[in-house]
Amino acid sequence: MNPIFEEIKDAIVDGDEDLAIELAEKVVAEKIDPVQAVQQGFIKGIEEVGAAWTSGEAFLPDVMMAADAMKAGMDVLEEVLAAGEGEGAYEDKGKIVLGTVEGDIHDIGKNIVGALLTSAGFKVYDIGIDQKAEDFVAKADEVGAKIIAASSLLTTTMQSQKVLVEYLDANKLHDKFKVIIGGGPTSKKWGEDIGADGWAETADEAVLLCQQLFNN
Missing domain, CATH: 1.10.1240.10 (Methionine synthase domain)
Incomplete structure (x- = not known):
């Protein structure tokens, strides 16, 4: 070696x-x-x-x-x-687009989730803070991601997570991309109410959730 x-x-x-x-x-x-x-x-x-x-x-x-x-x-x-150089093929465990929703500029929790997802072998595309629904979807479409992870740390920006799910539904893209949500004011019930595919309270739980979604 x-x-x-x-x-x-x-x-x-x-x-x-x-x-x-x-x-x-x-x-x-x-x-x-x-x-x-x-x-x-x-x-x-x-x-x-x-x-x-x-x-x-x-x-x-x-x-x-x-x-x-x-x-x-x-x-x-x-x-x-x-370019396909090298012996064999490098395969990550799955592609995930990660970001903080529109109106929210908090990123510490998002960064922790991104780091732990990376350490678990996922390819993470972090699009940053204050991102619109179409920004999440455009990036996921560009890189071929299966999961969109949307963070919100404010009660006033939680609605943007709902807007993201509605955007996918309206454009008939929810079969193509799974949406998971997280952040301080969010809850399992909130995730269920808006039609998200999963909710994680901690970064560790986000990793487990993504592993489950990729194995389904």
């Missing part, structure tokens, strides 16, 4: 974004198998951090730094992976 894979794994575990980028660029420049770099380096690293989080040996900042480092390095490899 190429020793650079171990270096990549360590960079992810350490949450070293700059080193992850540098090593990914080296993979491209030296024509090292990018699929192996992902599987033996990036994924091994993020799995190690995820396991440490589960066992209580790592904390949320560690997971978030590792997820950021993985994203930065993977962005460098995106082009060669898309």
